[in-house]
Structure formats: structure tokens, C-alpha cells
Amino acid sequence: MSEYGDSWQGSPGSIEYKPGRIGFVLLLCLSSAGILGGVFLLWYIPTVGLGNISPILPYVLGSVLLAGGIFVVVGAISISIAVMNQKVFFPAGFRGLLVRFFLPIMVMVGRGILGIPRIRIERAFIEVNNHLVRLMKRRFKPEKILILMPHCIQYENCKIKITKEVKNCVGCGRCEIGELIDISERYGVNLFVSTGGTIARKKVHEYKPDAVIAVACERDLTSGVQDAYPLPVLAIVNRRPRGYCEQTGVAVEEIKQALHDLLG
Ligand code: SF4
Known part of the structure; x- marks a missing residue:
């Protein structure tokens, strides 16, 4: 069985699994325990x-570990409140706690002990990350927003090279690239099509954006959000009618919604 589970082959909408927030909170509580x-x-x-x-030494060690335990409990409760409600103080701080501290433990507990497919944990993480980024209610200048697309979104028989210069696309309509260029021009945001995670990281370093909208599969999005932290990233899972990395797609409406959330 693959780490994403036998049942996951990609599907026309590719949204086979919609994570529930309660499941995420339960996993968070179990990890905290x-x-x-x-x-x-x-x-x-x-x-x-x-x-x-x-x-005296057992008391000193006990105090340090008690402080650590209180930190974990308060962090888990606060993230749970943020996940279930629309309000939370310091959403940026709790996103950091989730990205840096809880996620690796949740993957370990979820996969290793409970046997939950990794993709489910990643989907739930992406949902909660996006929720916390939106709760931050930060507004960004269009020129400081970068939309990052994976190269596999381009129509496979298209001969035009768009990874160096996306505007080489002539907008024939066979894939979403033409529409995404229109959106990037209309809103004045940057758009880059990346051939892989390393190039995507390099571009983030070059553009120095204040916020990113990233489209990819669950695994790349999860590692990308972790690597880019503290940069706010709204992560959008791609469509995979033919499976991973082959003629993928994106719901353009989700990109527009993400832009509205970041531009205000
Ligand atoms: S929309 Fe652009 S990138 Fe996509 S197939 Fe047409 S010319 Fe190629």
C-alpha cells in the first residue's frame, strides 16, 4: 500500500477527501496526550x-518539564479553538506552533500509531493552515503577492516554454495558464510556473513576496508551507484527473478567492 493509501488514484475532481475539523482536533489532542x-x-x-x-534536582527538572507540558496543553487548546471558531488571538503565533511543532508529531502519531493515510493528515493541515492565514486578516500589496503554479498544469502537448517567461503563453485555452495570466495582470500580482520545489523556493527567495498562493499536491504544499514559514501561504490542492504530475489542473475560482482574501 502506498503511503497515500490504496484508494487514492486521483479522480476527475481529485477532491476525494474533505477533512473534517473535528478529526483534526482529535488527532491534535491525541498527539498532545x-x-x-x-x-x-x-x-x-x-x-x-x-x-x-x-x-532539589528532581524539582528543578519537574518545573522545566511542567512548563513544557503547560505550553503543549495551552497550544493544543488554542489551535483547537482557532480551528473550530472564527476568532483567536495571535493566529500567526499558533500557525507557527502548528507548522513547526505539532505537525511532525501529528504525522508520527497519525501514521505510525493510528495508521491514518498521510494524505488525510496533509489535507487537514492545509485546511487549518489556510484558515489560520485568513484569520490573520492581513492585507497585502498586489505586487508583493506571488502565485506559484506547478509546471504539470501546462497542456502536455503545448510547445511553448512558459517556465522562464509565463507570458510566452498565447492563451489558447487548452490549460488554465492563459486564464491565470489574465488574473495576474488584472490584479497586478506575480505569477510563476515552477518545474519543481527547489526552483519554487529559489523564486520565493528572489521575489521576496509578503504572501504566496501556492498550487500543488498535498505533499509539496505541506513541505512548502513548512519551508516558507513565517511567510503566509494560502495552499490550494491541484486537480489530478490523470494522477500525480500529469496534466493537472486548478480551480481558478479558488485562486480568485485566495486573492480576495489577501488583497481585502
Ligand atoms: S493556454 Fe498557454 S500554456 Fe496552456 S496550452 Fe495554451 S498556449 Fe500552452
Whole structure:
């Protein structure tokens, strides 16, 4: 079985799985419980040895680990509130906590212990990331927004090279590139078609945008959001009527919606 599960082959809409927020919160709580169990063991096991050195040391270690435990519980509760509601203080901070701290543990607990396909965890993460970026309610100048598209969106028999200069496209309508150029010109935002994750990262470094709208598969989006942090990224899952990396597509309406969210 692939890490994305046997059932996932790509589908006409390619939106086979829509994650529920409750499932995400449950996984978050379970991961937090696992972390707390680990914290307890970290305190309990060395306590005996430390007590032999000095009777105060177990309390010092206990205080440090207790502070860590409180941090995990408060973080998990705050993210859960953010996921279930429209309001949260410091959404940017909680996004950082989710991206940097909870996500790797949730993937470990979800996949390793519960056997949840990775794609489900990534889908839920993308949803929650987008939700937190929107809750930040930051507005950006159009020229500081970058739309990043994967090269596999281009019609496979198109002979025009668009990865160096996207405006080489003549807008024949066989793929969404022409429409995306219209949108980028209408809104005054940057558009780049990337041949891979490394080039995409290089372009982000070059353009130095304040916000990114990225289109890709779940795995690339998840790693891209992590790498780009703290840059706000609205992640849009591509359409894969023929499977991964082959003649993919994007719901242009989702790009427009993301632009409205970032431009205000
Ligand atoms: S829309 Fe542009 S990129 Fe797509 S097939 Fe037509 S010319 Fe090629």
C-alpha cells in the first residue's frame, strides 16, 4: 500500500477527501496526550538518579518539564479553538506552533500509531493552515503577492516554454495558464510556473513576496508551507484527473478567492 493509501488514484475532481475539523482536533489532542506521556517519563525516569545527586534536582527538572507540558496543553487548546471558531488571538503565533511543532508529531502519531493515510493528515493541515492565514486578516500589496503554479498544469502537448517567461503563453485555452495570466495582470500580482520545489523556493527567495498562493499536491504544499514559514501561504490542492504530475489542473475560482482574501 502506498503511503497515500490504496484508494487514492486521483479522480476527475481529485477532491476525494474533505477533512473534517473535528478529526483534526482529535488527532491534535491525541498527539498532545502522547507528548505529555513522554514528558512524564522524561521526568520520572531520571528523577531517581537525580535525587541521589541532590534532592532539589528532581524539582528543578519537574518545573522545566511542567512548563513544557503547560505550553503543549495551552497550544493544543488554542489551535483547537482557532480551528473550530472564527476568532483567536495571535493566529500567526499558533500557525507557527502548528507548522513547526505539532505537525511532525501529528504525522508520527497519525501514521505510525493510528495508521491514518498521510494524505488525510496533509489535507487537514492545509485546511487549518489556510484558515489560520485568513484569520490573520492581513492585507497585502498586489505586487508583493506571488502565485506559484506547478509546471504539470501546462497542456502536455503545448510547445511553448512558459517556465522562464509565463507570458510566452498565447492563451489558447487548452490549460488554465492563459486564464491565470489574465488574473495576474488584472490584479497586478506575480505569477510563476515552477518545474519543481527547489526552483519554487529559489523564486520565493528572489521575489521576496509578503504572501504566496501556492498550487500543488498535498505533499509539496505541506513541505512548502513548512519551508516558507513565517511567510503566509494560502495552499490550494491541484486537480489530478490523470494522477500525480500529469496534466493537472486548478480551480481558478479558488485562486480568485485566495486573492480576495489577501488583497481585502
Ligand atoms: S493556454 Fe498557454 S500554456 Fe496552456 S496550452 Fe495554451 S498556449 Fe500552452
